[in-house]
Amino acid sequence: MKHRIGRVEGEILRETTKILQKNIRDPRLSEVTITAVECTNDLSYATIYYSLLTEDAEKEEEVAAGFEKAKGMIRHLLGQVLTVYKVPELIFKRDNSVKYGSKIDRLIAEVKKQDAERNK
DSSP states (O other), X not given: OHHHHHHHHHHHHHHHHHHHHHTOOOGGGTTOEEEEEEEOTTXXXXXXXXXXXXXXXXXXXXXXXXXXXXXXXHHHHHHHHOOSSSOOEEEEEEOTHHHHHHHHHHHHHHHHHHHHHHTO
C-alpha cells in the first residue's frame, strides 16, 4: 500500500507541475515550484508543497490566493490523468525548507567572508 501512495504522490507532483505550466494562466502562480506531495493513507487528501523565490509576505499571500482560486481547476485536470478512483482533496502549503536552505547558505558565506578578513 505504501508503494501505491508513493506512486500516486509522484504522479500528482508531475501532473500538477505540468498543469501549472500549461493550463493555469494566473500570473500569481508563475514563479511557483512544486517541491513535494504528501497523501493521506486513504488518498483522500493530498498536501502539495510549493516554494517561492521571494521572501515578500504580500507575494506569499497572493500566491496562496491564486492556489485557492485554481484549486478546483487543478483537481479537475488531475482527475483526467490520474489512475485513482477518487481524486484527493488538494491542500497547498508553502515549503519553507528552500527558504531555510538559502538562509544557511547566506550564513556560511558571511562566516567565510569574516574568516577571509581575519586571515589578511
